[in-house]
Amino acid sequence: MGEIRLMKGNEALAEALIRVGCDGYFGYPITPQSEVIEYLSKEATNRTGMVVLQAESEVSSINMLYGAAGTGRRVVTTSSSPGISLMQEGISYIAGAELPCLVVNVMRGGPGLGTIQPSQSDYFQATKGGGHGDYHLIVLTPYNVQEMVDFVKLGFELSEKYRVPAMVLADGAMGQMMEKVELFDQIPRRTEFPEWATTGKPHDKERRIVTSLFIEPEVMEQVNLRLQAKYRQIEAEETRFQTMNLEDAEYVFTGFGLGSRIAMKAMELAREKGYKVGLIRPQTVYPFPYAIYRETAPKIKGILDIEMNSGQMVEDVRLAVGDKTRVEFYGRMGGMIADPESVLKHFEKVYLGVE
Amino acid sequence: MSNLVEVPVNPEVVQDQFVVYKKPKTLTDKPLHYCPGCAHGVVHKLLMEVVDEMDIQDKIIGVAPVGCSVFAYDYMNIDMQEAAHGRACAVGTAIKRMMPDKFVFTYQGDGDLAAIGIAETIHAANRGENMLVVFINNAVYGMTSGQMAPTTLPDMVTTTTPFGRDVKTMGYPLRMSELLAQLPATYYITRQSVHNAVSVRKAKKALRQALEYQKEGKGFCMVEFVGNCPSNWRMTPLESQKFVEEKMTQYYVVGDVKVPGGK
Amino acid sequence: MTEEAIFAGFGGQGILSMGMILAYAGMIENKEVCWMPSYGPEMRGGTANATTIVSDTLISSPIISNYDTVVALNQPSVDKFEEKIKPNGTIIYDASNILRPPTRKDINIYGVAGSEIAIKLKNIRVLNMIILGSFIAARKTVKPESVYEALKKVLPERYHHLLPVNQKAFEEGMALI
Numbered sequence A: 001m002g003e004i005r006l007m008k009g010n011e012a013l014a015e016a017l018i019r020v021g022c023d024g025y026f027g028y029p030i031t032p033q034s035e036v037i038e039y040l041s042k043e044a045t046n047r048t049g050m051v052v053l054q055a056e057s058e059v060s061s062i063n064m065l066y067g068a069a070g071t072g073r074r075v076v077t078t079s080s081s082p083g084i085s086l087m088q089e090g091i092s093y094i095a096g097a098e099l100p101c102l103v104v105n106v107m108r109g110g111p112g113l114g115t116i117q118p119s120q121s122d123y124f125q126a127t128k129g130g131g132h133g134d135y136h137l138i139v140l141t142p143y144n145v146q147e148m149v150d151f152v153k154l155g156f157e158l159s160e161k162y163r164v165p166a167m168v169l170a171d172g173a174m175g176q177m178m179e180k181v182e183l184f185d186q187i188p189r190r191t192e193f194p195e196w197a198t199t200g201k202p203h204d205k206e207r208r209i210v211t212s213l214f215i216e217p218e219v220m221e222q223v224n225l226r227l228q229a230k231y232r233q234i235e236a237e238e239t240r241f242q243t244m245n246l247e248d249a250e251y252v253f254t255g256f257g258l259g260s261r262i263a264m265k266a267m268e269l270a271r272e273k274g275y276k277v278g279l280i281r282p283q284t285v286y287p288f289p290y291a292i293y294r295e296t297a298p299k300i301k302g303i304l305d306i307e308m309n310s311g312q313m314v315e316d317v318r319l320a321v322g323d324k325t326r327v328e329f330y331g332r333m334g335g336m337i338a339d340p341e342s343v344l345k346h347f348e349k350v351y352l353g354v355e
Numbered sequence B: 001m002s003n004l005v006e007v008p009v010n011p012e013v014v015q016d017q018f019v020v021y022k023k024p025k026t027l028t029d030k031p032l033h034y035c036p037g038c039a040h041g042v043v044h045k046l047l048m049e050v051v052d053e054m055d056i057q058d059k060i061i062g063v064a065p066v067g068c069s070v071f072a073y074d075y076m077n078i079d080m081q082e083a084a085h086g087r088a089c090a091v092g093t094a095i096k097r098m099m100p101d102k103f104v105f106t107y108q109g110d111g112d113l114a115a116i117g118i119a120e121t122i123h124a125a126n127r128g129e130n131m132l133v134v135f136i137n138n139a140v141y142g143m144t145s146g147q148m149a150p151t152t153l154p155d156m157v158t159t160t161t162p163f164g165r166d167v168k169t170m171g172y173p174l175r176m177s178e179l180l181a182q183l184p185a186t187y188y189i190t191r192q193s194v195h196n197a198v199s200v201r202k203a204k205k206a207l208r209q210a211l212e213y214q215k216e217g218k219g220f221c222m223v224e225f226v227g228n229c230p231s232n233w234r235m236t237p238l239e240s241q242k243f244v245e246e247k248m249t250q251y252y253v254v255g256d257v258k259v260p261g262g263k
Numbered sequence C: 001m002t003e004e005a006i007f008a009g010f011g012g013q014g015i016l017s018m019g020m021i022l023a024y025a026g027m028i029e030n031k032e033v034c035w036m037p038s039y040g041p042e043m044r045g046g047t048a049n050a051t052t053i054v055s056d057t058l059i060s061s062p063i064i065s066n067y068d069t070v071v072a073l074n075q076p077s078v079d080k081f082e083e084k085i086k087p088n089g090t091i092i093y094d095a096s097n098i099l100r101p102p103t104r105k106d107i108n109i110y111g112v113a114g115s116e117i118a119i120k121l122k123n124i125r126v127l128n129m130i131i132l133g134s135f136i137a138a139r140k141t142v143k144p145e146s147v148y149e150a151l152k153k154v155l156p157e158r159y160h161h162l163l164p165v166n167q168k169a170f171e172e173g174m175a176l177i
């Protein structure tokens, strides 16, 4: 068993970045995730020699990430919603150039400067593009501090396997709360780098170019077809989710990250009252676990989706179940957090007609 | 005791002869959220006093930054726009271009103006936009609780420079006033401070001067303030004034950097 | 056993660390724990609170609607959280700081003279430890020994000379119940 510690989500994530053998961090402070760069500034360089660079902006951070990823190193940036918006151009270029790397979004309420309180309103941005072009990120949604750690490792592994950038989509609550975590042991930083990395032209081999520019449309289409083929493979093989109490469930609560924690509590409260409620919790939201919803739908009377936004993931849930079951939504916005009692009341109202 | 005047308790009957100090009408009644001893409050007041004295409350538009002064529009009783982090100079440029007969100023911290927004700052200056930039240089990111800024002094400890700012990997503190003074289109650039009474008086004159130049259509003016951030410097307000006096103003020398007609 | 508690008061009263110490103590006893602070500019002198959950089983939501126990160090916190206590739940408040005490009949109410003890100990900063002592005496969520262990983790090493006064404060607080 690994070392157990009580840690804040942001700090646990930073510790995991060191332990995963990260070569570089590039970032710009923003609430509610500035603890990541602060923790790394204190710990990382002394321990592993990892480069930690405070950039002058998120635009710069993401382009530093592009350059560093192009050298085949394990590299990461972290930010929160407004900063992630600024990064969208760079993320699109990284996806186009097929560079593995990790981007962490500790979401806060928007739009605009918004609020620094937790939110989940960047789901569309994270899963449906965000930047321009036909691309996807592999998007992991931690629901506790342990997954803030585990998804750092998983994120890099998946990203490197497919050469598709990965995103950890967390929120202010995940970043700020403290829980018990088990940390994996230090992984040494790599000394060998992939074939495609621009590390200097080998005498006996072709040189490498990192680019997302393919000016001939015929070529650009081929690149797109290759990307799409990868996305189909990722959808087939890397979908991850968790279920609870589905065996006897008549209703299913669902949500991702913080929303799924609240859904889980609401499920407990519902069960105390004798309602047979289960839970589906996507861990990857791209690829989205459509199948589990599709399979469950005919067996239940309805789904209640809980998110801290106006209803974003719920579109994917509806896409999954079609008219096989009824889908209802409960959300709070702008940094307000749904409380489990209100979720339960909403459930009783819409599904059971209890006022 | 004989020279003591009895002051009436009921504020409604306070007579003019007893008033020794008034806040400008261009400041709202909202209590400032700034930490005790912070320069932001003083500069807000000076700026609004000048607006009051020039009687341009109805002719001036301000642009608030993202930083501790993000709520400047809560206190400055004038029309204002809130810009994205670093983009105040772009927003200000456009407001002025749409309404050249109005006064426009931006109010920005060092992270906002010299890090994320440095491109907008330099290009607005380089175009000689006829507006005023009020620049609060407190050498840290105050709002996000004390990370390194482009203006952090060498070896200064911040939350992202726990071992002190190492100029070899983190660069040297940017002297924005000197940098912008190089550009032919900038008109008046001055560095001030507000850490004692004398400097406060001078600072106010500089703000007035800059707005007078704007009235005459002279072009880009910037008044930099060597500020303080007692909270994130982990100092008492007094200690922070001393740090301004002894350390900050050594690196950021107070005085006019560029004045019309040379220097 | 699950304890869903909230610690609330003014920023600077050591609210966040009370909850954190409890969470650490729970972890030392191999329990599941979760600590969720309020964060943001309101921390500058305004109100602060930290939800702390200690449980023998997996913790679902870090955000909860109703609490087993509310610890309130100022009037706004009593006013805000009294109605959010579960029936048969508990409120512990600093009697020296509160003019309008809780009035509900279906909860356990402990008004403890925390600030008075703190003044007696000549250290107002240990108020949070006094109240935490009362909390543990009333709720027995964790053992006192675990709290002493936890203190060592939460207090940075350079403040370890303050461990005895904090422990003393904690014991005095226990004795108030």
Ligand SMILES: Cc1ncc(C[n+]2csc(CCOP(=O)(O)OP(=O)(O)O)c2C)c(N)n1
Pocket: A028, A029, A030, A031, A058, A082, A083, A086, B066, B067, B068, B069, B085, B108, B109, B110, B111, B112, B113, B136, B138, B140, B141, B142, B143, B144, B149
């Ligand atoms: C795009 C974006 N990145 C980061 C932030 C977070 N942020 C808010 S204020 C600030 C820096 C403030 O420092 P400064 O401009 O020096 O103002 P001060 O608070 O010191 O007055 C940062 C990084 C943000 N709001 N938006």
Ligand code: SF4
Pocket: B033, B034, B035, B037, B038, B039, B040, B068, B138, B142, B143, B228, B229, B230, B231, B232
């Ligand atoms: S944090 Fe610093 S800059 Fe911000 S209000 Fe406080 S003292 Fe002023």
Ligand SMILES: [Mg+2]
Pocket: B067, B109, B110, B111, B136, B137, B138, B139, B140, B141, B142, B149
């Ligand atoms: Mg600053």
